[in-house]
Amino acid sequence: MHPLRLSGSIAALAASSALATLLAISLLAPAGASANCNVDPTLSYCVPGVIRNDACPAINNEIVWCPAGDRSLITLTIGVVDVSNNPCPGCQVDVDFQFTGTPDFTNCNLYVCGTAGGAITLSGVTNAIGEVTFTFTGGGCGCVNMDWTAYTTGLVLCSSSAQFCVKSPDMTGDGTINFTDTFKFLPMLNTAQGYCADFNCSNSVNFLDVFQYLPHLNGAHACPGSILPFAPCPNPCP
Numbered sequence: 001m002h003p004l005r006l007s008g009s010i011a012a013l014a015a016s017s018a019l020a021t022l023l024a025i026s027l028l029a030p031a032g033a034s035a036n037c038n039v040d041p042t043l044s045y046c047v048p049g050v051i052r053n054d055a056c057p058a059i060n061n062e063i064v065w066c067p068a069g070d071r072s073l074i075t076l077t078i079g080v081v082d083v084s085n086n087p088c089p090g091c092q093v094d095v096d097f098q099f100t101g102t103p104d105f106t107n108c109n110l111y112v113c114g115t116a117g118g119a120i121t122l123s124g125v126t127n128a129i130g131e132v133t134f135t136f137t138g139g140g141c142g143c144v145n146m147d148w149t150a151y152t153t154g155l156v157l158c159s160s161s162a163q164f165c166v167k168s169p170d171m172t173g174d175g176t177i178n179f180t181d182t183f184k185f186l187p188m189l190n191t192a193q194g195y196c197a198d199f200n201c202s203n204s205v206n207f208l209d210v211f212q213y214l215p216h217l218n219g220a221h222a223c224p225g226s227i228l229p230f231a232p233c234p235n236p237c238p
């Protein structure tokens with residue numbers, strides 16, 4: 001290698017190392033800064049919501065989610081403020097989540113990726129406006145309840161729950177999209193009806209829903225990790 005190029009590489013390496021150090025310091029700094037924030041748990045807030053990325057009308061209360069995360073997501077935003085109602089950036093927030101639900105299909109499951117039996121504890125750090133947002137995806141069709149308790153520095157910020165209506169190309173709710181989901185989909189396509197296969201929320205099942213379904217089937221979309229459903233079926237899914 002040309003000596004100049006080599007020295008350039010070393011300089012780049014040194015720069016990236018310095019950047020990594022800076023990044024590490026900047027990541028560490030907010031945690032310390034949180035000690036300076038006189039958090040007021042009564043003024044702090046937790047707001048459930050969705051990031052909509054599906055073909056259903058925006059005002060619709062049904063969301064389509066895919067275990068691969070390329071459709072709508074369930075969110076929880078936590079805002080931490082001090083006793084003067086000013087945002088607290090750099091606060092570590094820990095949240096205990098518990099998801100439960102009832103599948104619309106018999107013999108099928110509901111799950112949220114990354115959870116074990118619907119439970120997971122996540123941590124995050126509030127941004128410049130004092131907020132941190134957690135996002136979730138999963139599979140199955142039915143009603144999902146999200147219960148949460150959010151803490152910072154030992155204080156409970158909020159503890160509440162919200163319900164979401166979900167449907168997914170993972171119709172069987174086993175964590176992946178494959179031919180078993182197609183077997184669920186086809187009877188609804190043939191009869192032109194079925195809530196769980198109506199992927200564009202048009203109140204009928206037709207070729208437009210096929211177009212919604214196929215990319216997930218062709219991509220064999222799945223949760224990045226293993227799943228442990230929180231609404232297990234009494235029998236194995238077909």
Ligand SMILES: [Ca+2]
Binds near residue numbers: 170175176180
């Ligand atoms: Ca499936």
Ligand SMILES: [Ca+2]
Binds near residue numbers: 201
């Ligand atoms: Ca439809």
